[in-house]
Amino acid sequence: MVSIPDYTRILFFSFGGLLLFGLIFIPMERTFPAYPNQNIIRPRWRTDLLFYLGQNLFWSWLVLWILGQFGTWLQALVPISFQRTIQEQNYFLQVTEVVILSDLLIYWAHRWQHSWSFLWRFHKTHHTAEHLDWLAAYREHPLDTVFTVGVINLPAFCLGFPLETLAGFIAFRGLWAVYIHSNVSLPIGPLKWVIGSPELHHWHHVKERNCGNYANLSPLMDLLFGTHVAPGHFPDELGVNGEGPKSYWYYLIEPFLPKRK
Ligand SMILES: [Zn+2]
Numbered sequence: 001m002v003s004i005p006d007y008t009r010i011l012f013f014s015f016g017g018l019l020l021f022g023l024i025f026i027p028m029e030r031t032f033p034a035y036p037n038q039n040i041i042r043p044r045w046r047t048d049l050l051f052y053l054g055q056n057l058f059w060s061w062l063v064l065w066i067l068g069q070f071g072t073w074l075q076a077l078v079p080i081s082f083q084r085t086i087q088e089q090n091y092f093l094q095v096t097e098v099v100i101l102s103d104l105l106i107y108w109a110h111r112w113q114h115s116w117s118f119l120w121r122f123h124k125t126h127h128t129a130e131h132l133d134w135l136a137a138y139r140e141h142p143l144d145t146v147f148t149v150g151v152i153n154l155p156a157f158c159l160g161f162p163l164e165t166l167a168g169f170i171a172f173r174g175l176w177a178v179y180i181h182s183n184v185s186l187p188i189g190p191l192k193w194v195i196g197s198p199e200l201h202h203w204h205h206v207k208e209r210n211c212g213n214y215a216n217l218s219p220l221m222d223l224l225f226g227t228h229v230a231p232g233h234f235p236d237e238l239g240v241n242g243e244g245p246k247s248y249w250y251y252l253i254e255p256f257l258p259k260r261k
């Protein structure tokens with residue numbers, strides 16, 4: 001059963017996380033900047049701070065609560081004998097399987113978020129950021145986050161992977177998502193063929209909707225399915241064509257408004 005901590009702990013985790021990420025990523029962004037002219041205090045940082053607070057103080061816990069309500073029912077979809085086989089494997093095998101399964105699922109789900117107009121309405125919010133850094137990683141419409149978190153975790157949860165395996169993996173994925181949005185350029189040599197990077201994900205944020213680099217932990221799925229984009233430098237312009245800056249609250253309601261002509 002998934003339990004929600006009390007609100008004092010949620011406040012502690014949220015503000016503690018903000019402080020911790022700031023302490024990790026601000027020195028990295030100053031030491032290895034991909035865009036040396038981009039300041040730490042850059043345009044629209046307040047909007048992204050509100051996205052961070054919204055996600056960490058409210059939306060993530062709502063998703064966890066919903067999962068708690070349906071968890072037992074969801075796990076009953078898969079035979080208990082199969083779940084036991086999964087749980088009896090050693091930890092590293094479990095982690096490897098979760099990484100491959102979730103990367104495959106999120107790769108196709110992410111392509112779908114770009115190609116299907118209904119999902120793009122919500123996913124577009126994430127792409128409106130014109131300056132990426134560690135804080136911009138949190139610019140996501142809450143329903144887009146629910147979709148992504150569900151695709152990444154629900155199948156593994158239903159198959160019976162233990163919560164301890166999933167919790168470590170979810171924490172790592174969260175940290176990785178922040179890293180690939182950061183204004184950091186770290187050369188990783190031949191590892192670039194197996195490990196994702198800020199450079200690859202910045203190419204995912206160029207103004208074309210059909211931009212490539214849909215996976216994030218590893219570029220293997222993009223290499224396999226022909227969507228890998230790696231010109232060898234960071235792109236000049238990021239954002240969405242024809243989109244100007246909007247407030248946090250407008251971003252929340254925008255997907256529900258009638259389409260602009
Ligand atoms: Zn995207």
Ligand SMILES: [Zn+2]
Nearest residue numbers: 126181201205
């Ligand atoms: Zn992104």
